Amino acid sequence: MGLTVKDVVQLPIMGTSKVKAGKELLDKKIIEWISVIEIPVENFVRKNEFVLSTGIGCEDDPLLLEEFVKDIIDSGASVLAFATGRYVYDVPDRIIELAKKRDFIIIDIPWEVRFGDILHIVLHEIHKEKQGERQQAEDVRQELINCVLHNKGLQDISRILYKHVQMPLAITDNTKTIRSNQHFSQKLLQTISDEKGQIQQIPPSDILFSDHPLYHQIEEYMVDNQIVYQLPIINNQSKEGILHFQPKDREKLTWFILNVLDHALTACALYFVKENAIEMTEVRLRDNFILDLAKKHTEVTNKLISKAQLLGYDLTRPYICIVGHVSHQDENKPHKKGGKDSPPTSSLQSMNYYIQKVITNAGKVLHRKTMTTFDENEVIIYLEADHHPYMETANQFLDVIERRLYELLNGIDLSWGIATHKDGHYAFYNSYEEAKTALDIGKQQYGPGERTFFSDTRINRLLMALSQESEIENIVKDTLQPLLDYDKKRQTDLIYTFMIYNKYKGNVSQTARALNLHRQSLLHRLRNIESLTQLSLVDSDDLFLLELSVRLWMLRKFD
Structure with missing residues (x-):
């Protein structure tokens, strides 16, 4: 929790002092700094400060003394200790009543106890406490990093984090998928993820509770009448996810808590880096596998079927082959599709990402397995077939894809060549060759933006x-x-x-x-x-x- 007023009061230097108000608060109020202040207070006192004062300037004016105490209380200080015996002979009853009413601690220190000695000893205790907190935070950092290095997940990271901060928390990725939850309201998380309900960002308060660098990065939201705090998980200037947490109030965000949260953000960022690297490796393996299957006259053997299973593919099923070509409308002659004049702003890599995502979702919608890869601006799709006519299946699938892609990517045309499932050991290569032939014939004969089925190209092949x-x-x-x-x-x-x-x-x-x-x-x-x-x-x-x-x-x- 940190150094408390009770810890300071129990120091030998404070042996002759008396607590005049707020005894029940001694073990609840923490001390982060100590200073000597006389009137005026202005903004010289900060939160959680141990304030020493002689009351000079207020000795003949009880109302001025009362205003001085009010200013100290309003500053957020933890305690005010008067050196009595010279300027203030005894703490007035009205000051004690004020302190009790405002849940504040007043201490009476005999005049002969030197402020310099108190400052020296209390600062030493604060330093020791900070050193302990720093070491504890460093231990937490090492624990979190080891968690990532030992291939543990976000749930393990959040569990360690919760153990040290003791507040509800959750982690979502950049798709708003909930990846980990420790006692955080599932309903609130769902509201945040779905962006439904009352979500309002609260502007930062003018009152500074901490000068920790991380404090200024905290975003505060009102979600369904509850306050939720967020910190972005950043890697290489890219937002990978969000850490959601719910302290009772901002005052609970001590230096130790903020340090732990900072270390947790680093651990989460490292986890996402590792996850992304693994995912990219898997994507490359899967892409290369499908590309070789289509273009290298690869024989479908039991060994190849087993390799495909490791990558999540089932080569024992029948597949329609669809080869697509993406072109920009400003590169083409006028044709039947219109209305999209703006040039595409996406790179080929990001465009492939959107196409891959749309293809995967279309397969899920139609309850069909898909295998996809890219070769420059060509997309190769193997779509699971069944007893339905292959033209009907392909058109239904492409309708779903095109509807979404023309919304996402402006100024593009999609041309398709489609071939039915082939039997034999070279089924995937043969069906790709037929689909590619259909695509080439369709582009030459009709221009971009058309679907051409291999079974409809007999006259063209004859020609x-x-x-x-x-x-x-x-x-x-x-x-x-x-x-x-x-x-x-x-x-x-x-x-x-x-x-x-x-x-x-x-x-x-x-x-x-x-x-x-x-x-x-x-x-x-x-x-x-x-x-x-x-x-x-x-x-x-x-x-x-x-x-x-x-x-x-x-x-x-x-x-």
Whole structure:
């Protein structure tokens, strides 16, 4: 508890002194400093101080003496000791009554006892007490650090902390998850975590109860009509969590308590560093495992299945493979998704973090296991399949993902390639190859922001096989070169215009709306296409040749 008034009163130097008021408070009031004060008091007395006074200047004015005592009481001092016999011959009854009424201690010290001797002895006792507190706090610090070094958790840290501070406390991480609780109200914690109910931050008080550096970092909240104190757990300028605690009042936050809390914050920060390092290692192992599974023609053996189980994966289940590509809208041509003009502000790493979190949550919502990894701006997902059609399952899953990601990340487009589960020892590699092929075909044919299923790409794969023929390549070049030259020279996009026109099966009104063009402007473009290619858009053979050439060019990007 610290040095008390009772400890000081029992010193030999105080043997001839008398306690005139507040005897019942002797073992409750602590002493952190001692000083000699005469009028005026002003702000020279601080909390928990042992005040010595001769009463000089008040000897002929009992009202002034009473005001002096009131000022000492209001300053938060623990005790006032008068040297009686010269200026104040006896402590007046009205002063004693005032002290009793205000729960304050008054001591009568004979004049012959020198203040210098009292100061010397009491300061020595305060120093001894502080040394003891510092050593005790150091022992607590070592106990807390050893707790982390011996792989114990936050519950063990909070248990040690509670043993020394004896106040309700809890630890939450940066996701507001309750990680440890020692006699702290579960209802209050839930209110704080959910941000429901009446939560109001209280501004710091003008009254300073401690000059400990940690004291100024304490945040005070009113939560459901109860006062809750918080200290942030900081590591490398990043907030890892919060230490919540509930002393009866701020006066209970002594130097020792604050030192212990400070050491606890350090231990918690070290724990989170260690936890984050382990988590990052596990993430890298899991990411690399899925990446190798998808891209390295890895055979699924019993040994691989066992390794996957250690990482929390079950390779014996069937999985749909989904390969996604993230692009920024300002890098793409205009397309059907709009309304998000602001550029993304997240780095690739933080964007992957959000995507991973959304994918995990989507899997939980749909009660399906997921395995995810990233390769630059490509995301590879294996989604647990069942008896439902794979297109239905994938669309349901991607609907959940896209709805959340378009809210979180401005200015992005998500393109997806999807392949059904494959059988055999190379199932994961084969399904990835098919999903990646579907993604590439979808981006080339439709642009960003589309979903392409491998089973729907048969015609495109057939065209890709045909495009290997040099004669077909020459036909495509001869057909499209005039359009390409015109687009390059005039900064137009006649090929894209034809693609949209063909998509709407020659409906001029729908095409004009899709391209945001006036009808006459569109007709002018279509006449240019016919003139440059010498092909008629109303002739079925010419239309087929032009469509085939454009599709092959989109697949192979012929020059």
